[in-house]
Amino acid sequence: MVQHLTRKLLSGMALPGIALAAMLGTVAVPVQANAATLHMAWSQDATGLDPHKQTAFSSLRLLELIYEPLVRVDASLQIVPAIATSWQFSQDGKELTFKLDPKAKYHNGAAVTSADVKASFERIPDEKTGAAARANFLSIASIDTPDPVTVVFHLSQPDVPILTAMSDVNAAIVPAGEITAGSVGTKAIGSGPFKLDKWDPNAREVLSANKDWAGGATGVDGIEISVLPDETAILAAMRTKQIEFALLNDPLVATLVPQEASLQLNRVPVLAYHVLQLNPSRKPMTELKVRQAISCAIDRQEVLDTASLGEGKVTGPLTIPSLATDPSQLFCYKRDVEKAKQLMSEAGYADGFSATVIGATGEPPTAAAEAQVIQSQLAEIGVKLDIKMMELNVYVDAWLKGDFDMAIALNGGRADPYTMYNRYWTKAGNLQKVANYIDDTLDSQMQQGRTETDPAKRKAIFAEFEKHLAEVSPWIWLYTSYSYTAQQKNIAGFVPTPTGTLFSLSKVTIQQ
Template sequence: MFNRLRLTAAALALCATPAFAAQDTITIGMVLEPPNLDPTAGAAAAIDEVTYANIFEGLTRFGPDGSIQPDLAKSWDVSEDGKVWTFHLQDGVTFHDGTPMTAEDVKFSLDRARAKDSANAQKALFAGIDSVDVVDPLTVKVTLKQPNGNFAFNMAWGDAVIVSPKSIDHEATDPIGTGPFKFVDWVKGDRVDIARYPGYWGAPAKLSKATFKFISDPTAAFAAMMAGDVDAFPNFPAPETLEQFKADPRFKVIVGSTEGETILAMNNRNPPLDNVKVREAIAHAINRADIINGAMFGYGTPIGTHFAPHNPDYVDLTGLSKYDPALSKKLLAEAGVTNLKLRLALPPPTYARRGGEIIAAELKKVGIDTEVTNVEWAQWLKQVFKDHDFDLTIVSHTEPMDIGIYARPDYYFGYDNPDFQKLIAKLDVTSDPAERSALLKEAQTIIAKDYVNAYLFQLAKTGVANAKIEGLWKNAPTQANDLTKVYWQD
């Protein structure tokens, strides 16, 4: 009896002490591999998906609900005329190489982003800055050319993160930021590894390590989740399998909204796409329901302009480009276009590859042939985005409230409307909420009536995760896999 009691006591002691520490590492699945890891010098959403809030931080940041929150700036003051923004910085912030982050680094980052030779993909965010001045090590003053009530929003973008002049030459391959995770390794074609930064100025991350695993094939993504090789896939590429995950208690399916306007972009520079009737004909040839059901298995909200339906200023303009093949043929005849053949470049995401097949078939029904080319992401960025060598392409614009891109004639789809540019310039200096709302609605209507692009659907955020993981974003107010509050339940 004594021996039995002693053994029982020993067993209870063992039970009181966990045999294993709680899991604190995670593997995140991603469809696309980033072309580089410097969010201030690249347009690919995958860059922010790895680095935003994890490695790099800005003066402000987007919260999971889309709100603008303090980040490296703990607070800010705005002058009565709305032109001078004074940011008060967090104390004790260091870059991952141990050097202090000060107002000098903020000045360097903003001046670099707005320079004439800037490679920043969202240079327009900084165009309104007149000067950046260091008041003291923890205070920086930004003077704008005109008032901009949206400046704190602009500073929350991944393109506006704060970088160090000491590490800028190798940010693309060895990023050094101020975030709760530091860069560890990048195995090209496979993964990026990050680890908790012990010198972080804020609340430390609960995860000690994280790996971003690149899996573009939907079948392989499904297999990786099922095998436990990937713990979470926040933007899962195989929506047709979500019902299987819903039925399996090992997993949770997380469905939310994104800022991703998914469009059939048209190169407005190229004849005959420079003719609005031809662009309208293409828009009426496409059945949005076919694409949402056929490519996304019902996940997605139809849109008729470049604006998120969950935004209170959204205008439903889908009726302007309703599915009407007969009208498409009529418009093409009026434009004098026959035997039209267009090049359709499709990047890797499921919505593009599957949606492209459906769109090509529907265009053929109205007399438009397409030469379909599947391109990898790096090739898309160079050929389509940078060199403008395309006719049609399908892409989801996941940047937050980015209708201002239509005011940039040099942007990849080449829309050049001086009236629209004036409207956006007016919006930039308008602070009154009612006036801003009216201008945003007018902007949406202009591009819809100009049929700049064919607007397909708002990308849903369909994610799959191990049921024990908490803290992942449900919605995507920006393109990010923010791991700052992610943890495993016991």
């Protein structure tokens, strides 16, 4: 019964020489003999291999091909089996029992057992781990493993979104022995469709099919991924058929793909959101009226149109279509420079102030353009913004430490608003030092949404949450965009999803 209720809630809600050759207008790459290997490219590489700790999209896209969670979210945002074949909540919602697939095996041939699940979900909530999704699992009071394929989670309270949280690669199951040895992240031993055979950071990854994958046979024998920092180089390589599949982040490049007769563009709206993160722990962003003035001074549609060619839509904090509020109903979503100036004056900053905004080069590729538009808009109310672009790994380190005045970010969306935001906007959130803002209202609304099982009441709770968050303006939500992948037309079986996952590469085939 509760399992069905949860489902209802969810349903409402480098190849050598390529870069240089591309710059010269040609791409010379040796043709690979193995036609069953998918040749792929992307512009940002993973920053690490520990699935519990990674936050960069580039890391998650790689790791979701190697590791598996208990369950997954499909293209319709429905929970579907992964390592677990079935699950059931108790009537009071405080016990969650999983049955594991007895065929599930790690890449080293060892069976995935309940002991691995228990070890993984003891590691994730441990503050010492530094897990990205830690706050999602603080309701876990204890875990029982009555047999190798049964896991029982005892919860301290009903926790409606915990199943959605368990679908993320940040909640992947890793071998208990690797946790004990402290080797998680030094080698990638998962139970997913592909094994990581080689990783040359910022150059390439070589993946081979996991012949023991419980999900069945993969459509290709392996994937060779080239890391090309310039997406125009990726497109050039696809034109000459040296690359068969690509993940694209830059709408300027993606919109060129349909012009190529041999290529297909996959384009789907995603839950991830572009945002200007303020740091409310630093003056003058400590002042509510200053934050509100910044919100009023920004023309979100202009940021979208300039940085992303209008490829997306202006959004509030909630990006789940069934729960999102019309942005026009949120605080100051229609630009009002005079109101912004008045707020600045009332806060004691009539003459403005200076601040630095950080962004990552390449993730997203629109970051610099977004920063420049915002810099120009905020100048009208006296805010002098210095733009500092960083390499992705440097940016992530600074971001996780909350070491910024403002930050241009592309943050991941989730199929449930609690799972999406509790790490930022609850008092126990493990990324509170990134958000640097919390109040009793946000914390209370998050907790109410966590335990409420009635869909209509839950929607009302999160509508108030969204309205309040937009009004207190710790961040300035900008827009949602699209997930873009490009492929040769003889590649079949890829299914794009609102979460941006590339997991369906496990079933793609190369048509001869």
